[in-house]
Amino acid sequence: SQQGEEDPQALSIQEGENATMNCSYKTSINNLQWYRQNSGRGLVHLILIRSNEREKHSGRLRVTLDTSKKSSSLLITASRAADTASYFCATDTEKLVFGKGMKLTVNP
Amino acid sequence: GAVVSQHPSWVICKSGTSVKIECRSLDFQATTMFWYRQFPKQSLMLMATSNEGSKATYEQGVEKDKFLINHASLTLSTLTVTSAHPEDSSFYICSARDFQGRSYGYTFGSGTRLTVV
Numbered sequence: 316s317q318q319g320e321e322d323p324q325a326l327s328i329q330e331g332e333n334a335t336m337n338c339s340y341k342t343s344i345n346n347l348q349w350y351r352q353n354s355g356r357g358l359v360h361l362i363l364i365r366s367n368e369r370e371k372h373s374g375r376l377r378v379t380l381d382t383s384k385k386s387s388s389l390l391i392t393a394s395r396a397a398d399t400a401s402y403f404c405a406t407d408t409e410k411l412v413f414g415k416g417m418k419l420t421v422n423p
Numbered sequence: 424g425a426v427v428s429q430h431p432s433w434v435i436c437k438s439g440t441s442v443k444i445e446c447r448s449l450d451f452q453a454t455t456m457f458w459y460r461q462f463p464k465q466s467l468m469l470m471a472t473s474n475e476g477s478k479a480t481y482e483q484g485v486e487k488d489k490f491l492i493n494h495a496s497l498t499l500s501t502l503t504v505t506s507a508h509p510e511d512s513s514f515y516i517c518s519a520r521d522f523q524g525r526s527y528g529y530t531f532g533s534g535t536r537l538t539v540v
Contacts, residue, residue, distance in 0.1 A: 346526060357533040358467075358516070365526070403466060410457060411518065411529050413467040 327420040334391045336417050338404035339384075345407045347380055349389050351400045352416075358403075361389075394421045425451050427519045429532025436507055436539055444502045444535045446517030452497035453519035457529075458490070461514040473500040507539040 328334055338347070349361040364371045364380045364387065371378045377390040391398055403416045426449040436442050446456055454475045459467040471492050472480040479492035489511075491503040500519075504511050516534040520527050 348529075358531045360529075360531075363526075407527070407529075409527075410469060410472055412469055413459075416466045418464075 324415065325418040325420075327422065328394055329422050330394060330396055332394055332421075334394050334398070334419055334421070336389045336402055336404075336419070338387045338389070338414050340387075340404075340406045340414070341385065342406070342408060344382075345409070347378075347387050348405045348407060348411070349376075349378060349387075350403045350405060350413075352403065353400045361402075391419075394419075396421050396423045425449075425519070425521060425523075425528065425530040427453075427517065427530045427532045429517050429535055431535055432533060433536040434538070436537070438508055438539055439506055441503055441505045442507055442537060444504075444515055444517070444537075446500045446502070446519065446532050448498045448519040448521070448530070451519070451521045453500075453521055454497060455520045456494060456500040457518040457520070458492060458500075458502050459516045459518070461516065461534075467516060470502075475500075504537065507537070509539045512537055512539045 344366055346363050346365045348363045350358045351361055352358050362373050362376055362378050364378045366382055375392045380387045398421045401416045401418050404414045405411045428447045428449055430445045434442055456473040458470045460470055461467045469482050470485045473492045473494040475494045475497050481487045494500040514534050514536050517532040518529045520529050
């Protein structure tokens with residue numbers, strides 16, 4: 316089963332630009348998490364935002380959560396070529412259900 | 424931090440044979456583990472929830488007789504793909520859940536790439 320839907324599905328930007336990814340979901344959640352994955356490899360946990368939080372920062376990452384709209388966004392500032400990867404949101408409802416993911420390409 | 428070891432990292436098998444994938448939590452006990460599969464350029468699809476000492480809970484559309492899950496101890500869950508066929512070729516990832524202070528945390532294995540020929 317999949318719940319989160321990322322928007323856009325693919326994004327190509329230049330180094331230094333900001334990248335924003337949006338995620339929508341359908342049910343009530345305990346928290347929402349963002350992960351990255353390089354070329355079909357393992358997942359890297361980026362950030363978790365709880366259902367009672369509205370915004371969270373971690374380094375160049377900024378996550379927002381709007382539970383009334385059932386949506387979240389991930390902003391990566393000052394992107395680098397090394398940020399090239401697929402990004403997924405995942406909703407935690409006693410199990411993690413992943414969205415479709417978004418492929419980010421950062422061109423040097 | 425929590426570490427989950429998944430083995431093997433890749434496997435090639437012949438059609439009709441069975442393949443077992445192991446998922447171990449190395450430094451914590453995990454009463455609940457999860458199994459996902461991922462096709463190329465797609466997202467992770469939750470297959471089943473593995474509970475220590477009880478039967479796994481499968482997601483809708485996942486054949487329980489095809490994908491056998493055993494969670495015999497607090498640190499080990501196995502996924503056996505039975506009578507594998509080329510359409511079972513995929514990337515399989517496990518995850519172990521443990522309580523981390525204020526909420527549950529999920530630690531992922533590095534995945535197993537299965538190719539059925």
